Amino acid sequence: MTTAHARVExxxxxxxxxxxxxxxxxxxxxxxxxxxxLDATLAEHxxxxxxxxxxxxxxxxxxxxxxxxxxxxxxxxxxxxxxxAVAWASxxxxxxxxxxxxxxxxxxxxxxxxxxxxxVADELYLGGLSILASASWATPIWLAxxxxxxVSPRFTRRTRMLLAVCGPATLASRWASTALALGNTDSRLxxxxxxxxxxxxxxxxxxxxxxxxxxx
Amino acid sequence: MDPGDSxxxxxxxxxxxxxCVLALLDGEPMYGLDIARRLGEDEVLxxxxxxxxxxxxxxxxxxxVDTSWVESPSGPPRRYYELTPTGEVALATFRRTxxxxxxxxxxxxEGGPR
Numbered sequence: 001m002t003t004a005h006a007r008v009e010x011x012x013x014x015x016x017x018x019x020x021x022x023x024x025x026x027x028x029x030x031x032x033x034x035x036x037x038l039d040a041t042l043a044e045h046x047x048x049x050x051x052x053x054x055x056x057x058x059x060x061x062x063x064x065x066x067x068x069x070x071x072x073x074x075x076x077x078x079x080x081x082x083x084x085a086v087a088w089a090s091x092x093x094x095x096x097x098x099x100x101x102x103x104x105x106x107x108x109x110x111x112x113x114x115x116x117x118x119x120v121a122d123e124l125y126l127g128g129l130s131i132l133a134s135a136s137w138a139t140p141i142w143l144a145x146x147x148x149x150x151v152s153p154r155f156t157r158r159t160r161m162l163l164a165v166c167g168p169a170t171l172a173s174r175w176a177s178t179a180l181a182l183g184n185t186d187s188r189l190x191x192x193x194x195x196x197x198x199x200x201x202x203x204x205x206x207x208x209x210x211x212x213x214x215x216x
Numbered sequence: 217m218d219p220g221d222s223x224x225x226x227x228x229x230x231x232x233x234x235x236c237v238l239a240l241l242d243g244e245p246m247y248g249l250d251i252a253r254r255l256g257e258d259e260v261l262x263x264x265x266x267x268x269x270x271x272x273x274x275x276x277x278x279x280x281v282d283t284s285w286v287e288s289p290s291g292p293p294r295r296y297y298e299l300t301p302t303g304e305v306a307l308a309t310f311r312r313t314x315x316x317x318x319x320x321x322x323x324x325x326e327g328g329p330r
Contacts, residue, residue: 026273031267033248036295040249043291060264069270187237 008038080183089152089214095145097207099138100170104200109190142167162206173199245298289304
């Protein structure tokens with residue numbers, strides 16, 4: 001019984017906090033109505049904790065009740081985005097990916113080729129390198145992506161942060177690899193495999209999350 | 217229920233739900249838990265029973281329902297909600313309007329006569 005009362009009080013306490021700022025008459029009405037609702041449930045099933053669980057579930061989360069009280073019953077504004085918002089979000093994700101992923105792949109290849117030297121791969125790598133090297137496109141593209149990611153309302157905070165750190169993480173991985181590559185074979189392997197690949201995995205995760213949210 | 221359904225329901229409930237409460241109270245006063253149970257049975261009219269109480273508070277403020285305390289055979293006294301004369305008028309108006317609204321929607325959905 002005591003636990004049941006504690007749970008009722010905790011629900012009402014949370015609701016009370018969320019109703020802060022509403023006119024006192026509405027607030028009292030809502031709190032008294034729900035208190036009575038729960039008291040009546042407890043009076044009907046004094047020994048059954050499941051009945052209270054069920055009643056609390058059916059009431060719904062306090063934030064829904066509070067939102068309804070605030071909006072005067074109006075439906076919450078629907079999160080429907082125009083095509084503009086989708087475009088911004090996809091530009092953000094694509095630009096972030098394009099400006100980081102090729103460098104991470106190239107970086108892994110650089111050190112792996114250094115370790116397991118192979119002429120064919122060497123040429124492939126050099127071909128890729130000349131394309132990337134001749135392009136000073138990465139920074140402006142990354143910056144454009146960053147702006148799109150920051151202004152797009154479609155991303156959750158976490159995804160926005162992840163997408164925003166992709167660029168700096170790529171740069172940091174380049175520095176770390178360069179420093180490590182001066183050492184012995186083991187540390188070069190770390191430079192080649194572990195660092196850029198870990199960053200690449202992070203970039204992939206960020207872009208996939210971002211893409212899902214952009215298209216949802 | 218898929219999220220699209222629930223978004224449509226949220227919009228459809230607007231305007232209809234409060235009159236469903238008035239209709240339930242037409243003839244007999246009821247207390248909160250009973251109204252919640254009747255409306256919450258199928259989760260179509262009421263998304264969460266908790267939102268009934270802000271709604272009842274609005275109806276009372278608009279003078280469409282009134283409350284009175286009645287002793288309960290089990291447990292604490294209960295607050296009963298009943299229709300006021302203004303509430304009866306609002307309900308009658310809604311009944312009339314709803315019928316033509318529903319017919320027009322049905323006809324359109326079924327692709328009936330144009």
